[in-house]
Amino acid sequence: MAFIIDDILLSPLKFTVWIAAKLRDSAYQGMTDESGVHEELLALQMRYEMEEIDDETYEKEETKLMDRLEAIREMKEEM
Numbered sequence: 001m002a003f004i005i006d007d008i009l010l011s012p013l014k015f016t017v018w019i020a021a022k023l024r025d026s027a028y029q030g031m032t033d034e035s036g037v038h039e040e041l042l043a044l045q046m047r048y049e050m051e052e053i054d055d056e057t058y059e060k061e062e063t064k065l066m067d068r069l070e071a072i073r074e075m076k077e078e079m
Contacts, residue, residue, distance in 0.1 A: 032076050037069045 044065065048058040 028079075032072055032079075034069060034072055037065055037072065041065050041069075 041062070044053075044058065044061050047053050053061075
């Protein structure tokens, strides 16, 4: 009987901890997902090839995206 009461009293706390763990996992997955950066690189390259942007803009944006990609890979290595 005591175990049932403990489960009932602690269930809100257990649920909160479970939700926090799910949010943490989701945030980590979003931060370490390389596919979004790859898609942005492809879109940038297409815009450049279609001459929608100039060389300077392309290089600047590409550098930013490559830095993000490198940061993601470093984060994955640390974990």
